[in-house]
Amino acid sequence: MAASDKKQSALQEKKGISQPSHVSKTTADKIKSKRTNRLDTKELLKEILNGDSTALSRAITIIESTAKKHQEDAQSLINGCLPHANKSIRIGITGVPGVGKSTFIEQFGKLLTSEGKRVAVLAVDPTSGMSKGSILGDKTRMEELVKEKNAFIRPSASGDSLGGVARKTRETILLCEAAGYDAIIIETVGVGQSETVVHSMTDFFLLLKLAGAGDELQGIKRGIMEMADLIVINKADGENVKAAKLAKQEFNRALHLYPPKESDWPAKTITCSALHNTGIDVVWKELQSYFETVKENHYFSTKRKEQNKYWLLQTIESRLQSDFFNRPEIKKELKEQLERIDRNEITAFEAAEILLNLND
Secondary structure: OOHHHHHHOOOOOOOOOOOOOOOOHHHHHHHHHHHHOOOOHHHHHHHHHOOOHHHHHHHHHHHHOOOHHHHHHHHHHHHHHHHHOOOOEEEEEEOOOOOOHHHHHHHHHHHHHHOOOOEEEEEEEOOOOOOOOOOOOHHHHOOOHHHOOOEEEEEEEOOOOHHHOOOOHHHHHHHHHHOOOOEEEEEOOOOOOOOHHHHHOOOEEEEEEEOOOOOOOOHHHHHHHHHOOEEEEEOOOHHHHHHHHHHHHHHHHHHHOOOOOOOOOOOEEEEOEOOOOEOHHHHHHHHHHHHHHHHHOOHHHHHHHHHHHHHHHHHHHHHHHHHHHOOHHHHHHHHHHHHHHHOOOOOHHHHHHHHHHOOO
C-alpha cells in the first residue's frame, strides 16, 4: 500500500477532542475534581440542610448503595441529618396495582404544594423476581408534580424488601425531613405482601381501593384494613360513581366491626377521582383532622417512639443476617448443606441447625 493510501485509511488513531474555548480551565478542573475526589460529606450535608434537591438525590444514592466504601459516608450523612429530622408528617399510601396510586399521589401532592408545603414522594417500584430490574418510572407517571419546585420525587427499586418498601427508605425519610420537606409520602408496591413495614414507618396509613373489585369484605384484606386510618375508593367517576358509593357503604360497615384504634381515630371510607381531581381536598381535610386528634391525645409522639423501636430491632436483625451469611465458613458450609438437601441426605431443619451451630 502506498504512503498516500495509508493517509486516507479510516483505521487511524485520532487525537482527542480539544477543550472548547468557552470552557475555562478552572471550570474544567472543578468538574474533574468532583468526579475524582472523595465525597465531601460535610459540604453535601450543608447543601441538604439548605434544601438543595440535587444534593438530596446524591445523598440518597449513597444511602442506597451496598458498596462498603459508601457505608461510612452514609452513616455520616444520617448522623448529620438526624438533629434536623422528625419535623414532617409521614404518609403511607398502598393499594393493588392499577388502583391509581401514582395519579392520586400526583393530585394530592399538587394540592399540598399549592398550599406552600414541600412534598417528598418516595415511590417504590417493584423489582422483577427474574431479571432483578425495575422500571423506576414514577417521574414519568407524575409528570406534572415533578415540575413543582416544592416537590421531590425519588423512585427506588423494592428489591427483596417485605411489603415492597425499599430497605433504605427509613434513612431516606430522615434525609428528606432534614432537607425541609413538610410531608413525606411513601408509595408502596401493593402486591399483597405484608404492609407492616410501611405502617411501621409512617404516621398515617391510607389504603386506596377500587369499586366493584370484589374485595369489599374479603377476609384476606382484614389485616390491611385494620391498619388503615383512611380508605379511599378511587376512580369514582362516570359509570363508577354508583358502584363507588355502594363500596363505601360496605367498607364503612366492615370498619365498624373492628375494635377501636389506640389513636382514638375512627377510620372511615371516602370516595374520590384522582383523574378528575375531585375529592382530593376531602382526603387532605381528613388527614388534617387526624393529625389534630393524635397530637392532642399524644398518640403521635407515642407512635414515633414505636417507629424508632421497631427500626432498631429491624436494623439489628438485618445486620446479624448480613454478618452471618457473609462469613466465609458459613458460605462454604451453606453450599455443602444445600447439595445434601438436593440429594435428600438431610432435611432443611437439620441443615439450618448445623449452620447455626457454626455461629457458636
